[in-house]
Amino acid sequence: MKKVCLPLVGISKATGGLLLTLTCLARFAHITAKADSTYVYAVQLSASVQTNPPALALSWEPDPYGATNYIVYRKAKDATDWGFPIASLPGYASGFTDNAVSRGAAYEYQVTKAGKVGYTGYGYIYSGIELPATETRATIVLVTATETATALSAELARLQTDLIGDGWQVIRHDVSSNDSPQSVRALIQNDYRADPTNVNAVFLFGHVPILQSGYMNYDGHGARPMPADAFYGEMNDDWPVDPASSPNYLPSNVALMVGRVDLVNMPGVGASVRWPSEVELLRNYLNKDHNWRTGQLSVPRRALMGNRRGDEGGLAVAASGYRSFEPLVGAGNTIEANINDVAPANQRWSYMLVYGKYLWAYGCGGGQDTAIGYLGTHDTDDEVWSTDLVGWNAQAVFVMMFGSHLGNWDHPDNIMRAVLATPQTGLACCMSGQPHWFFHHMGLGETLGYSTRLSMNNSTLYRNQINLFPRAVYIALMGDPTLRLAPLPPAQNLTALEDRAGVHLSWSPAAANVAGYQVYRSESSTGPFVRINNSTVTDTNFTDVTASPGTYTYMVRSTALQTNPSGSYFNLGEGIFTTTTVSILTAPISVQISPGTNQIVLSWDAQAGVSYHVEAIQDLILGQWAPVGSPVQASGATCSWSGPLNNSSFHGFYRVVSP
Numbered sequence: 001m002k003k004v005c006l007p008l009v010g011i012s013k014a015t016g017g018l019l020l021t022l023t024c025l026a027r028f029a030h031i032t033a034k035a036d037s038t039y040v041y042a043v044q045l046s047a048s049v050q051t052n053p054p055a056l057a058l059s060w061e062p063d064p065y066g067a068t069n070y071i072v073y074r075k076a077k078d079a080t081d082w083g084f085p086i087a088s089l090p091g092y093a094s095g096f097t098d099n100a101v102s103r104g105a106a107y108e109y110q111v112t113k114a115g116k117v118g119y120t121g122y123g124y125i126y127s128g129i130e131l132p133a134t135e136t137r138a139t140i141v142l143v144t145a146t147e148t149a150t151a152l153s154a155e156l157a158r159l160q161t162d163l164i165g166d167g168w169q170v171i172r173h174d175v176s177s178n179d180s181p182q183s184v185r186a187l188i189q190n191d192y193r194a195d196p197t198n199v200n201a202v203f204l205f206g207h208v209p210i211l212q213s214g215y216m217n218y219d220g221h222g223a224r225p226m227p228a229d230a231f232y233g234e235m236n237d238d239w240p241v242d243p244a245s246s247p248n249y250l251p252s253n254v255a256l257m258v259g260r261v262d263l264v265n266m267p268g269v270g271a272s273v274r275w276p277s278e279v280e281l282l283r284n285y286l287n288k289d290h291n292w293r294t295g296q297l298s299v300p301r302r303a304l305m306g307n308r309r310g311d312e313g314g315l316a317v318a319a320s321g322y323r324s325f326e327p328l329v330g331a332g333n334t335i336e337a338n339i340n341d342v343a344p345a346n347q348r349w350s351y352m353l354v355y356g357k358y359l360w361a362y363g364c365g366g367g368q369d370t371a372i373g374y375l376g377t378h379d380t381d382d383e384v385w386s387t388d389l390v391g392w393n394a395q396a397v398f399v400m401m402f403g404s405h406l407g408n409w410d411h412p413d414n415i416m417r418a419v420l421a422t423p424q425t426g427l428a429c430c431m432s433g434q435p436h437w438f439f440h441h442m443g444l445g446e447t448l449g450y451s452t453r454l455s456m457n458n459s460t461l462y463r464n465q466i467n468l469f470p471r472a473v474y475i476a477l478m479g480d481p482t483l484r485l486a487p488l489p490p491a492q493n494l495t496a497l498e499d500r501a502g503v504h505l506s507w508s509p510a511a512a513n514v515a516g517y518q519v520y521r522s523e524s525s526t527g528p529f530v531r532i533n534n535s536t537v538t539d540t541n542f543t544d545v546t547a548s549p550g551t552y553t554y555m556v557r558s559t560a561l562q563t564n565p566s567g568s569y570f571n572l573g574e575g576i577f578t579t580t581t582v583s584i585l586t587a588p589i590s591v592q593i594s595p596g597t598n599q600i601v602l603s604w605d606a607q608a609g610v611s612y613h614v615e616a617i618q619d620l621i622l623g624q625w626a627p628v629g630s631p632v633q634a635s636g637a638t639c640s641w642s643g644p645l646n647n648s649s650f651h652g653f654y655r656v657v658s659p
Contacts, residue, residue, distance in 0.1 A: 054101050068114045233456070294573075427483060442485040506541040602656065
């Protein structure tokens, strides 16, 4: 393999080994050597919650080289600036408690620090106390490549069901890999323009056409066009059509969250065991995706850092990892790989990925399409290869990488896409560091796509001391954009049984301790679904007494209060479904008897314009239901019927049906 080495590396937090070459000493002259530890460019934040009275206690890792001050900012999630600080703290501070908070609300914090030896650190966390569950998400456009879609019809159908079960509406388009990117984008734009309020994500699955845009030299290895999936999320139609004038940077904000799973040209050249075909790699990804969503894929809440590049004068690409890990896995749960030239094999990043499991991982070094230097064991540069990740079954769910050439993720055997090809665990990968990515919203249940869109659109709102190439067209997510950080195991085996008392739903409990279940109903199997229980159902059954006659799909989702290093929020598991036809009005019937007039009056909830029959029966076991009187048409939300109560017309039981 071709070797590409980068000389700019700093001091490892794990080893303290000096790796700085003479060629860059002048660049770091203003910083003492001990400060060349990349984690100091991040403020590593976590939070604990207090419910009564409500309070959010932020804490951070103390700066080992000393800080002059910490400044705390707070804003609403959608606010576009941080405003004025809410606290200014001395350099020895290691936390801040915000008492001006409410249960059920979320807050976004920025904490900055000024290092005593000339650097600035930035940290971010999205925190709250008992944030309500997100029951309805939005509409996602699922674009699948026809070349593989037919062979994966069952798995893609399951994916759509999983998306619906997580609150999404799904629009699907099958396109050819030979179609133009412009024609594919037109399909997405049509969906967006028809419903701009709800359409907010696109999932590219299979070898969906790739737009090449701009002419960029982000890594010092020459300017070239870059793959630009942001094209599919930018809906303003101001991306130049002429390739000669295609942009290096976003012409306007990306409106849609975008993610891609594309495993074409991943043959595993040089692998000891030949990789499966593209179809089988995609099938395996969909199986992993489903297993993650349904709680069948479990990993510890910890992260792995492989930081070969170091500080680079404040560029500090690995700060992306340090900054993101703490709010998501907690203090003390980041493990450092040994990046020294002479590190033992069992301390290398690649080895630790194989023999441990991680929720997050970050790896950076000198890169090429298929490898990163000093994170593995191959050749003189101790490279980790894409074939290692797949053949050795690397086990990290969400991965960030940085190195030369990685931005051209469409090249064969690309090491970022290799994360998606791993047999059991890898679900997403991105190139973070030029520019930096920000994932802290995932701590309170936001999706991977939300962080992707935020990172694509970010200019200066979220910061690193040096953040090169913000809004570059090559920023892209390899993976399903709808994935969340902490899946909750779902309920099982939902059934429905109808009688005159209502639709009786029952299910088996989730394979985890949950607070209970939420029950939803829709007139379509694809949704949208509306919750029909007023409070969380703590048992494994529920009776719907409000359904008018018709066919309905019911969905049940497990729910639990999730407490993690970012705060607490109510989480929801994947929905499970059953469909049934209601022939009897299941709304409760109110009965009034007027002794003076010898009348019986029945009242029930109704649907305006629908006609109802009152039926009666003397004996529920031996008798037969028979209509009483003429049909009654409802003119509003309630309806009533009256009839004489005497020996000749009295019946033991009444019901209301819609003809």
